[in-house]
Amino acid sequence: MALKLKLDSTKLYVLAVSGGVDSMVLFDLFVKHNLNFVVVHFNHQKRAESILDHELVESMCTLHHIPYHYIKLKIKNGNFQEVSRNARYKNLEFIAEQYHTPYIVTAHHLDDLAETIMMKLIRGSNLLGYAAMQEVTHIDKFIYLKPLLNYSKEEISLYQQTHQIKFYEDHTNLEDTYSRNRVRHHLIPLLKEENDVLTHLKNFSKQSYLAASYIRKESNNFLSKDLSFHLSSFDALHDAVKMDVISLIFESLKIDKTFKKIETILAQLKSIKPNINITLNKHYHMIKAYDFVYIEHIDKNKTRNDENCLMISHNKVDLPKIWVELCYNKLDFPIQLRKRKPGDRLSFTYGSKKLKDYLIDKKIAISDRNNLNVVVDSSGTILWIPGLYLNETLGSEHKIYLSIKE
Ligand SMILES: Nc1ncnc2c1ncn2[C@@H]1O[C@H](COP(=O)(O)OP(=O)(O)OP(=O)(O)O)[C@@H](O)[C@H]1O
Structure with a gap:
């Protein structure tokens, strides 16, 4: 089956190419579709042979006269997968800005989508999280595109073989050290044996995304900019929106949230006690004062106002x-x-x-x-x-x- 891209040749794209099979196939498709693009490759400096990925991607860019950006990352602390992903996106946005384009493209595919959904289900998330990823996502002024999201790994590998696309396999992708790899190597193959799980997970993602977007629109309409609201209006909302309003408050304050935390807050708001002070984290309280609910910043330096006279x-x-x-x-x-x-x-x-x-x-x-x-x-x-x-x-x-x- 041929892989087709629904992209516009008048636009400029920033394409992230790791040197792995998926992004090398996407690179080839970009060239064949005569698209206008620049390439960014990141070296995480974790494997001695990373330099080979860089050399491969660079040589392909030279061959096709594509501007090439090579960025070395050094991740010292934290969850390597998460920290390196964030660093990649930050740098991709920086480069997109330099080229005055909003478009950032990655080679995620249907198996990536299925894996991410399973990971989210295992670790716990919310409806938007279970939707995992979409072909087009707007984040601030950037537009993230995943043109291979409707194609499976099998279809991409078939294209690679047919067109003899060069790539390097990252051997850490084969190890089971990361739980994502265990889901990829054990869980997904097992589910695939049972049914057409990729299609079903794709549909699940789409429906979750649509429902989550609708609910989020309602929450945004409801919640004021300073994150306060009246309980009497809150009580009139659908339970799904109530839950999302609390989620949105956590997200706006950049506080980690769990389903349990959200449920606890909903129960406290429902209680007959007229005055409640709910600690969200060490910086913020949610105050319920009769019908009014608002967020208070815990300011340790706050002193009593002695100016009154x-x-x-x-x-x-x-x-x-x-x-x-x-x-x-x-x-x-x-x-x-x-x-x-x-x-x-x-x-x-x-x-x-x-x-x-x-x-x-x-x-x-x-x-x-x-x-x-x-x-x-x-x-x-x-x-x-x-x-x-x-x-x-x-x-x-x-x-x-x-x-x-x-
Ligand atoms: N080191 C990197 N340099 C540039 N882009 C990257 C890099 N790592 C990941 N990406 C981008 O993010 C996408 C998803 O990353 P993921 O880690 O799932 O892919 P991969 O298995 O490392 O590589 P590939 O998708 O090319 O086979 C990649 O398809 C690629 O577009």
Whole structure:
């Protein structure tokens, strides 16, 4: 079967060629389709013979007058597969930018897709993760293309043999050290014996991708830029969207997420407790304050705002923005400004009430309660809580003006 590419000869492509069979076949197809492209090869400097891959790719580029970029990577720490993949993509994007093109092409094929889906299922992921990869993916300003994604490894190998394409086999691909190789060498062949698993996994990927994209669109519409939302609107969402909204919050904050973490948060949001503080990681909390849910950055250097000051005046001249006119028969001076204390009570014309109960009635979030400014006279009578309460039981004989800077 002939391999066909659905690419445009007026565009410029950045093609990643490892020197392995898949990317050498794709290189050959690019030449045969007269496409306009540049090649990038990475040497991970892990195998002594890596230089042979470079020499092969370079010689093919020279033969066909294709611009060639050779990049040596040195991966020191972390998961080699993941770190090297990220480094490759970062460099490919850099080169695409130099050529003013958004197109980055790799030689992933149908067996790669099947392997990735199985790996994701084994390790756990979300719906978008299970979709694994698509022929076309937009990431920021770049467009990643995988033109061989509909072809199996068998079809690609057949093309290589028929056209005598030169390539180097990376011997680490044959080892079972990496779990991906174990899936490739044992699991996929076993599944292939049972059924046409490649086609079924391809369909699974497509359906997961479509469903995940639709749900993500709903989540993006729902969640505000600062990642806050109202619980009453959240409750009206479909469960699939609820789950994705929490996923999206984790992704936006660049925090690793698990299915279990997401389920725990959903349960906490559903609980009847009106005030909850959920730790997402050491930098972020999710705060549920009655109907409102928002993200708070844990700022270790945050200190109490001591800038507030209380001014007392008998006339209104020059009072700053927040002020109150207080009429009283008797006040015990001096007047103080402080934070709330256990046992604080508020006076009303109908009687008195614990401040704590009043804050609950007014649905003031726990995190805001300790920030309130409380103005008291020296007998402990609460006179004013800016924005919340004014003591109107003191009479009308004298007037003072209290103001507070914020
Ligand atoms: N060292 C590399 N240099 C350039 N591109 C690479 C390199 N490694 C991987 N790629 C790109 O990423 C794609 C997928 O990588 P993967 O590791 O699955 O392939 P491979 O088995 O190493 O090589 P090939 O796909 O060429 O047989 C490759 O087809 C290629 O386009």
